[in-house]
Amino acid sequence: MAVDPRGRERRQRTPQGAKGLPQPKAPTRQPDAEERLLVERLKVKDQRAFETLYRRYCSRVYRHAMALVGIAPEAEEVVQEVFLTLYEKAKTFRGEAAFSTWLYRLTVNAALTRLRRRKRNREASYEDYLPKYEPDGHHLGPEGSVVDWSNDVERKLASTELQRFLKQALDQLRPMDKAVVMLSDLEGVPNREIANALGLTVPAVKIRLHRARLFLRGKLAVTLGHSPF
């Protein structure tokens, strides 16, 4: 979802990915002149600029917060914290990264603090759901042992059931992996920008994203009645 100069969200077209997968909605990449001006005014504590930025971004921040912490009261706390930090630390924003990247960073930091406070028993063991191989590196089992269930998902799971399953599976990811999946697959943020927002290298982002996807694939396979491998 992008945001027009009046702060309203608008849908963008979804171009096709390199190998035929539709890309997720892409957030605004080029900050408009008005946004730069709003940030400059925020640096001198202009209340109107602050409220305009709040109206413009609160829904996006809340959505990210819900994706990360999964609980509405905690997501509300994250939104409060992000915008208070924005107000207090605006002077430290040097404009080297996009304003939206800075917001991702603030949101993820606030959410991760809360996730790390929780007991870790919600995180599943990845190993149980990652692919397994024979000693020679080929898929485990005789040829044909990997089942192609890609056409069964919508047939076997109702839309609401699938959404519920995916949210539960995402909640079992490690907090930083969840943040990477949320920014990459749910928001369509490029890997370089994710790396910048999360303080990771681009290869580290790709490794986390790939492992998380493999885990989610294994979970989905099991839900559909197949081996995760």
Next chain:
Amino acid sequence: MAGRSIVGRADSAICREITDLLLDYMTGELDPETVAAFEEHLRLCPDCVAFLNTYKKTVQVTRSLRYESIPAELERRVRRFLRERTQKARRGR
């Protein structure tokens, strides 16, 4: 993300190496020679085709996940909270 190149050895490339290349394959980040070797391996290995299809499907359904927008009442409540806090901060300066 992968280590050793699979170029020139599609028949001996192993499934583990193909799995390691899935992300870069899907985002079009592999060089043409590696794509050719990758796709040649797929021609020979039904397990890797099934794995690629299910990996793609997983990404597709994850992208379909939707989280609700901020409820109007919550948006107003947070706005009031922020207004009070920032006004207090300005008065305290």
